[in-house]
Amino acid sequence: MECAVAVAEEALDLTQSPHPDLDLNLFDPFTKLVQIEVLGQNFKVPENNTLMRCFQYVAFEPISYGGFCWNGTCRQCEVKYDLGDGRERQCLTCCTKVTEGMKITETHPEIRFE
Template sequence: MSEPFRPYERLVEITIFGKKFQVPEKNSVLRCFQYISPETVPYGRFCWNQDCQYCRIMCQLPDDDQPREMLSCKFIVMPGMAITDISQELKWCLRAKLPTASAVSR
């Protein structure tokens, strides 16, 4: 089995619902979610190629004034990014890692 992550030299810090995580640089945000929760994200209903829209997130980038909506399978992680909302599918996959206020039931 091949390594799912692009080559990286360091981990960068991001926040998801205010909780800090260290994730590999040079990878899509969805791959970083997989790094955070390798036992659930690979089994989510994600196409990994921008078609399904199940990986949609709302994110505040360090240099932006307002949060923006994006597909986590397409966007490369940036140090300091703050993810303020995620799709129901991502909430389900990341439920064990997220603050309890952001948890979802299926």
């Protein structure tokens, strides 16, 4: 699977989807990518979007075809994260906007990146 982080940010055209089947119209408007860490892996993802949509940006197939409700009901998108202050928080990624520097430390087993 090709990943958006493999491309230098200067070379990114933000109007181009990182996957041919990913419709960028599903995203809230964004003008830049922000960096997050997920289980030790760094990703550049669209600002101003839910974490779930950001996960889909870097792992189109497992997220798109996973068993997610996308509306806060199934809880299969739950993660634990840190904003750099050492305080562990928990959220549903389909209901939580991404924050630059977010460090996801634990994910529900349904969330896969390969």
